[in-house]
Amino acid sequence: MLKIITVDGPSGVGKGTLCQRLCDITGFHFLDSGAIYRSLAYGVMAQQLDADNELALNDIIALAASLPVNFRAGQIFYEQQDITLAIRNEDVAAIASKVAAIPAVRTALLQRQKAFAQAPGLVADGRDMGTVVFPQADLKLFLTASAKIRAERRVNQLKNQGVIANIDQIISDIEARDERDRNRSVAPLLPAEDAIVIDTSLLTIEQVVDNAVKIMQERA
Ligand code: C5P
Numbered sequence: 001m002l003k004i005i006t007v008d009g010p011s012g013v014g015k016g017t018l019c020q021r022l023c024d025i026t027g028f029h030f031l032d033s034g035a036i037y038r039s040l041a042y043g044v045m046a047q048q049l050d051a052d053n054e055l056a057l058n059d060i061i062a063l064a065a066s067l068p069v070n071f072r073a074g075q076i077f078y079e080q081q082d083i084t085l086a087i088r089n090e091d092v093a094a095i096a097s098k099v100a101a102i103p104a105v106r107t108a109l110l111q112r113q114k115a116f117a118q119a120p121g122l123v124a125d126g127r128d129m130g131t132v133v134f135p136q137a138d139l140k141l142f143l144t145a146s147a148k149i150r151a152e153r154r155v156n157q158l159k160n161q162g163v164i165a166n167i168d169q170i171i172s173d174i175e176a177r178d179e180r181d182r183n184r185s186v187a188p189l190l191p192a193e194d195a196i197v198i199d200t201s202l203l204t205i206e207q208v209v210d211n212a213v214k215i216m217q218e219r220a
Helices: 015-026 033-046 054-065 090-099 103-114 129-133 147-160 167-183 205-219
Strands: 003-008 029-032 069-072 075-078 121-126 139-144 196-199
Touching: 003 015, 003 129, 015 029, 015 121, 015 139, 015 205, 029 033, 033 054, 033 069, 033 075, 033 090, 033 103, 033 121, 054 103, 090 167, 103 129, 121 129, 129 139, 139 205, 147 167, 196 205
Parallel strands: 003 121, 003 139, 029 121, 139 196
Antiparallel strands: 069 075
């Protein structure tokens, strides 16, 4: 039977790594819903649409409805272009969180996300997976951690990629994005009523995975 596990929470909280590990353990499919919003942001930037301008609204909604994005073997293609790495920067993330606040954009992308639910199961990573996209999920996890801890993890991640980052800038980017994600009128970043909240601030990724697997086994 098709099973769905949702993992929601703010950026940099460890959702991606946890989801990947849960997929390895269960053999389930993976939905990176943030990558869909980031792909839309990529298209908005490529078409030079202004996400802050009301006049661009209809074009952004139309683009969301026919977003030319494909996920293939862990890579993301926009039309024929591989954008897997190009969408992983803060500029794209900031535009993604702006277009994600437009109600009609979220509606336009809903079906596309639901279509990822295929046998044997799905691990869905996002902000509203447990509340809006898969309210019927079998297991809902919601990860949290302080903005400072998340920024430190991001700085370390960038350091490993040879990029020197300014921690204060990263904290303020993260806080601005959280603020937008939490306070928007549709699908705000919130744990579902039946979600299990895990604070990852003081946990290693191994401990987070162990916790999640234990919860999963208890529910099986
Ligand atoms: O998870 P990620 O950082 O890739 O998401 C980028 C942005 O896309 C988020 O800051 C958020 O505004 C938006 N998003 C969303 N709903 C989701 C996933 C991402 O609004 N389910």
